[in-house]
Amino acid sequence: MKLKNTPVMSSSFITFIDMFALVDCNNFYASCERVFNPNLCNKPVAILSNNDGCVISRSDEAKAIGVPMGAPAFKYKHFFKEHQVHVFSSNYPLYGDMSTRVMSILHQFTPDIEVYSIDEAFLQFKGFDNYDLSLYGDKIRQRILKWTGIPTCVGIAPTKALSKVANKIARKFPKQTNGVFIIDTDQKRVKALKWIKIKDVWGIGRRLQKRLKIKNINTAYDFIQLSDEWILKNFSIIEWKLKKELEGIPTLELEIPKIKKSIATTRSFETTFSDIDNIKERISTFATSCAEKLRKQGSSCHMIVVLLSSDRHKKNIPQHRTNKSVILSYPTDSSLVISNAAIDAVVSIFKSGVKYKRAGVIVTGLVPTDNHQLNLFLNENPKHKSLMSVFDQLNTKFGDYKIKIANQDLKRTWKMRQEHLSPRYTTAINEILKVK
Amino acid sequence: MKVLQSQQNLTFYSPEISTDNTGAIFVDVGISAGFPSPADDFKQQRISLDKELIKNKEATFFARVSGQSMVGAGLDDNDLLVVDRSLEPAHNKIAVCFIDGEFTVKRLKIEANDLWLQPENSNYKPIKVTEENDFVIWGIVTSVIKKV
Numbered sequence: 001m002k003l004k005n006t007p008v009m010s011s012s013f014i015t016f017i018d019m020f021a022l023v024d025c026n027n028f029y030a031s032c033e034r035v036f037n038p039n040l041c042n043k044p045v046a047i048l049s050n051n052d053g054c055v056i057s058r059s060d061e062a063k064a065i066g067v068p069m070g071a072p073a074f075k076y077k078h079f080f081k082e083h084q085v086h087v088f089s090s091n092y093p094l095y096g097d098m099s100t101r102v103m104s105i106l107h108q109f110t111p112d113i114e115v116y117s118i119d120e121a122f123l124q125f126k127g128f129d130n131y132d133l134s135l136y137g138d139k140i141r142q143r144i145l146k147w148t149g150i151p152t153c154v155g156i157a158p159t160k161a162l163s164k165v166a167n168k169i170a171r172k173f174p175k176q177t178n179g180v181f182i183i184d185t186d187q188k189r190v191k192a193l194k195w196i197k198i199k200d201v202w203g204i205g206r207r208l209q210k211r212l213k214i215k216n217i218n219t220a221y222d223f224i225q226l227s228d229e230w231i232l233k234n235f236s237i238i239e240w241k242l243k244k245e246l247e248g249i250p251t252l253e254l255e256i257p258k259i260k261k262s263i264a265t266t267r268s269f270e271t272t273f274s275d276i277d278n279i280k281e282r283i284s285t286f287a288t289s290c291a292e293k294l295r296k297q298g299s300s301c302h303m304i305v306v307l308l309s310s311d312r313h314k315k316n317i318p319q320h321r322t323n324k325s326v327i328l329s330y331p332t333d334s335s336l337v338i339s340n341a342a343i344d345a346v347v348s349i350f351k352s353g354v355k356y357k358r359a360g361v362i363v364t365g366l367v368p369t370d371n372h373q374l375n376l377f378l379n380e381n382p383k384h385k386s387l388m389s390v391f392d393q394l395n396t397k398f399g400d401y402k403i404k405i406a407n408q409d410l411k412r413t414w415k416m417r418q419e420h421l422s423p424r425y426t427t428a429i430n431e432i433l434k435v436k
Numbered sequence: 437m438k439v440l441q442s443q444q445n446l447t448f449y450s451p452e453i454s455t456d457n458t459g460a461i462f463v464d465v466g467i468s469a470g471f472p473s474p475a476d477d478f479k480q481q482r483i484s485l486d487k488e489l490i491k492n493k494e495a496t497f498f499a500r501v502s503g504q505s506m507v508g509a510g511l512d513d514n515d516l517l518v519v520d521r522s523l524e525p526a527h528n529k530i531a532v533c534f535i536d537g538e539f540t541v542k543r544l545k546i547e548a549n550d551l552w553l554q555p556e557n558s559n560y561k562p563i564k565v566t567e568e569n570d571f572v573i574w575g576i577v578t579s580v581i582k583k584v
Contacts, residue, residue, distance in 0.1 A: 038534045038572055101494045147495035147522045149574075426497060433499040435517070435532050435539040 018250070019133055019156055019184075021123040022163040023106060023140060025099075026151045026171065028119035029057035032098045033088055035149035036425045036433060044085040048073050051268045051417045052089050072313055089418035097426040101148045109140055114254040122160055124254050137180035157183035160252045161245035164202040165192050165220065189248055193221040203242050208235070220246055263301075265289040266360025270417050272311060274355045279308070280343050284408050286361040287342040291335040294363060295392060300331035302365030304338060306345040311357035320354040331367050334384040335391065335405055338363065489579050495522035497575060499532055499541070506530070506541055508556030515582045517541065519575035530577040535563065536570050541577060 025031060029047040034040045044062035046055045055062075055071040065083050067076065073087070080087050099118045106113055112124035125133060137154035144152050153174075155167025162183050169192060170181035183189050199209050201220050211234075217223050224246050231240050241251040265286040273279050283306060294301060309321040324345040332338060342361050423431035490496045501515045509530060511517070519532050527546040532539060533553060542553035542563070553563040565571050 038574075039537050104494050143522075147492070149521070429498070432516075433497070433532070433539055434502045435499045435541040436503045436505060 019125045019128065019158055020160050020163040020250075021125065021133075021137060021140075021154055021156045022116075022160070022167040023121050023123060023144075023152050023154050024167050024171070025102060025119040025144075026153060027057055027059050028099075028150070029088075029090065029095055030059040030062070031150050032091070032095050033086075033422055034059075035098070036094075037422070040086055044083060045088070046071075046080065046085050047088050047090055048420065049090060049268075051270060052419055053268050056090065075313075087420050089421040091422050091424065093424045093427040094422065098148060098150060102144055102150055102152075105144050105147060106140070108143075109136070112254055122163065122254055133184075134180060134182045137182065138178065141179050152179065154180045155183075156181070157189075158248050159245040159250045160254075161202050161242055162189065162192075162248065165196050165246075168196060168200060186248070190221065193224065193246060194219055196220045198223055201242070201246070203238065208239070261366060262362055262364035263290050263293045263299075263366075264360060264362040265293075266307060266358065266362075268358045269356070272355035272357050274353065276347065276350050276352075279346060279350060279356060279359060281408060282359050283342050283346045283361060284339045284405065286359065287339040288335045288405060288408065290361050290363045291333055291338045291388075292392065292395075294333040294338075294366070295369075295388060298369050299366040300333045300369045301328070301338070301363035302331050302367065303327050303363070304341050304345065305362040305364065306342050306349070307358070307360040307362070308346060308349055308356055309358045310354050318354050320351050320356075322349045322351075324349045327365075331365075331369075332384075333369055334381075334388055336384060336387075339405055489518050489581075491578070492520055492522045495575075496520050496578075499539070501541060501580075505555040505557050505560045506543075509543065510582075511541060511556075511577075511580050512582060515580050517577050518579040518581070520578050521575040523576040523578070525573045525576060532574045532577060534570075534572045534574050535565070539574070544573070 027045075030040075030045040033045060033047070040059075042061065043059070044065055044067065045059040046062050046067055047057040048054065049056045052073050054073060055067055055069060055076070058067050058069065062085055065085075067079070067085060079085070095118060102119075103113070103115050103121060106121050106123060110123045110125055110128075112126060114122040114124075116122055125131070125136075128136070133156050137156050141152050141154055144150055153167055153170040155163045155165065155170050157163040157166045166181045166183045170177045170179050173181075183192055196219060198204055198212055198217055198219060201223070204212070212223065215226075217226070224243050226243070228240060228243070231243055244251045267282075267286070269282070273282075287304070290301075303325055305323055305325045307323045310317065310319050312319065312321070326341045326345050328337070328341060338361075346359070425432055486493075497519045499517045499519050501511050501513060501517060503513060511530075517532070523529075525531055525544055527544060530541060530543050532541050534540075535553070540553065542555055545552040545554045545562070551565040553565060555562065
């Protein structure tokens with residue numbers, strides 16, 4: 001009898017009971033734009049972050065002509081024009097909807113799925129012993145491509161870390177793999193590990209890379225030659241687990257998070273601010289937005305972190321990057337409490353004379369709102385609860401944040417810079433495709 | 437229980453699924469004084485156009501008609517199209533296509549080895565799709581929704 005999750009090794013062949021797949025959408029944001037604008041196929045496409053800050057997604061063509069990830073848009077303006085790069089502001093309503101479609105299709109292939117990010121998911125195949133998983137992977141790809149127009153790559157292997165490696169191979173060698181690569185023999189596993197650079201292995205951060213480089217460890221294969229003892233002594237259990245995973249022994253399970261553990265709203269400003277009033281207003285708006293997200297998922301927060309930063313691309317002006325966390329005496333989801341605490345925090349870290357470019361509010365230490373512990377001395381004003389529910393209802397009804405709290409400027413409508421925004425083809429009826 | 441297979445020491449059973457609804461019945465309307473609503477036994481889901489018009493929600497998109505080329509098929513300017521990308525293109529289906537840089541909606545005509553995009557308006561000419569065209573069948577039109 002085979003034990004669950006235990007690889008049974010024969011000379012060169014491994015039979016595994018459970019397999020993992022990593023399905024990753026190729027250049028997801030750029031691919032979403034292409035679905036609704038096929039003219040962009042085979043052309044360089046770059047998607048910019050919020051406020052058109054820097055490049056966050058590139059088509060293969062854009063990568064080939066040397067648009068780096070994170071390229072600041074203002075620095076590359078000329079380059080984009082010269083190389084006819086099609087540039088877009090990020091269209092999250094569109095990407096979010098396309099992601100939901102992709103993930104929902106993946107659910108048709110297995111009940112065990114971990115949505116890892118907007119464009120990738122781990123699938124677990126339990127009891128698929130009689131399936132040809134390579135063919136199954138191809139079926140997954142074909143269905144997602146046909147139904148949504150999004151190209152993907154599928155890596156299949158006995159562990160999550162190896163499925164990431166398999167995915168990289170599928171992505172790197174489309175002709176040979178047709179977008180699906182399976183590591184199902186020891187031979188393939190060793191070959192894959194010898195091929196993949198240590199920096200491309202899942203979970204190997206930059207600091208670890210440097211330390212491994214010193215030891216002359218360049219590939220994943222070199223890494224697994226290190227002894228367990230040495231890894232545990234010099235690194236941590238995380239790296240040891242990774243080593244096991246790369247050896248084909250599963251140590252990581254699918255993670256299925258129920259609710260978010262923290263919520264953040266951070267933005268770059270369109271210009272810079274060196275006065276406290278504008279910054280207070282922004283922080284209040286971000287705090288309100290966090291509180292709203294908290295109420296939507298039925299959570300309250302214990303802790304608020306406020307971030308403030310100058311423009312790091314302009315090295316010639318005074319730089320100041322700072323943050324402050326505030327621990328609340330009771331968990332809350334009230335816009336008023338969170339906003340006031342965030343404003344107090346930002347006032348305490350603000351330095352005059354600095355041109356600030358970016359700010360944010362993060363709420364964390366989340367607990368379910370309906371069963372948090374009462375504090376003996378300090379509790380939320382019970383009126384806030386009904387006030388906030390009216391607040392949310394009115395904003396849903398009238399849209400566009402008609403109801404604000406007094407710290408937010410009513411007259412001021414802040415807009416993200418989105419000069420290259422494509423239509424919201426799937427979420428706004430007035431922006432759908434037009435066909436002649 | 438139904439006996440599946442009987443050997444010397446071992447008997448295999450398979451549960452029989454009851455279909456006659458005997459046994460306890462769960463009442464979810466609560467018990468209150470007064471006469472229960474006679475409609476409760478007949479409660480049904482209200483008709484949903486989404487459910488009626490969208491068979492595959494992951495693969496369904498909407499598009500708007502611009503122009504008169506398909507009036508004969510009942511597709512007027514500004515009508516809303518329900519487009520299902522999961523359906524296979526076939527002769528006589530109405531499809532949203534992308535041809536030479538433009539989205540168009542036409543009826544597919546497959547003759548021998550040729551593919552034609554057939555308008556349904558005598559003022560428009562059929563388009564023959566050749567290898568020179570930059571061409572994709574984007575999705576199949578399943579319904580047209582119009583304001584009257």
